[in-house]
Amino acid sequence: MSDLNEHPDHDDPRFDAWLQQQAAQLNTPPATPRDEMWSAVSSKLAAKKRFTVSRYAWPMALAAALVLGVALDRMMVARSASAPVAASQAATSPAAQPSDPARLYRVAASATLTEAQALLVSYRHDGLAMQDPAAARKLGAWGRQVLASTRLLIDSPAGDDAELRPLLEDLELVLAQIVRLSANATDSSEVSSDRALIDRALTDNKLLPRLRTAIPAAPQGAE
């Protein structure tokens, strides 16, 4: 700044013209790399867009799971109110407070596992009907719904449960196979190989017995 103070304004057109000539040669830019820079700009914009979407997607999914959990909880509390034994158990148990988040997740897990069990029983029972496109579509839609709930549970605090997580993961795999099978129901060669895979997964992983064990008795009894 001292230079500025020592040498304030000046007026020398010859110097100005010469300086402009010299300045034009300072850091002379090369040809603009338009296309290369555009690819970088468009990928950065796309990444920004993805980030914006995913930033909202997870909280919304979690909020939806929580709402579902609360709704199920309210529903079960209402049902258990009509069953005196269940109601008295709920009143005496400290873990049975409706607002306890761990309990909400357990209730949501219980509802999903019950649904999954019903789906798998139905799949085993009506296996032959899978060759009927309408039945296959119906099972596929049901499977997608249960698969989505299972995946939400895996990513929720319920998925941190060391006993529940392996069951949810095995269930996710089988449900994904069932959804895939229902989409390919018209292709008989694919159907038989997919069915074999699902049956083996069900047997090897003892999925149905594990589901029965994991589903708490109280909610079933309440029904």
Added chain:
Amino acid sequence: MGTSTLFRIALSHGADMETQQPASLPPAAAPLDERALLDRARRGDARAQRGLYDLHVDRIYRLTFRMTGSDDLARDMTQDTFVSAFAGLDRFRGDSAFSSWLHSIAVSVTLNGLKRRKRLWSREHPLDEAQAVAGTVVASDPLLKARLAEAVSLLPERCRTVFLMHDAEGFTHEQIASALGVTVGTSKAQLSRGRATLRVALASFAKEWES
């Protein structure tokens, strides 16, 4: 090491680059359909964004190159300028020309980028080493260019920006004022002060402009 030393290195580095385009361009004419492109770009239309990019990228790249003296840095700054502009297009209300808004982003992105890199540079390289490197680069250039580059690098940041925009890139004072958010008078004053400082710094070359 201050910003000026970093800038001197950048200037010296860039001084060797081969000239591939005219040194200065006339101010970019605002196309008639720019408003339509802006409307579509606001809605996320990638083709409209590309259209706006094509209209303005040359001037932005040239400006950032003048300010940084490095192709890599100029590319980074140019990309960041367009990403910021397109991501924040809703903030552009059309009070000024789109080019002015874009230039103001470019100047801000570049000055901040240079400061950030200066901080990184000074953390990674001890002061003496950085000065030694700078000295070597400058000494290898022709004396006049080196002296001019050094003198420009020593100008205060705003003065240097105005000088490069006006004398090196051919921006008008109105364009500079709009891009930097100052009055035309301030832009003229900054340029005048910058030139006065440079005249003193280059006094030993007086015969070059007096002849």
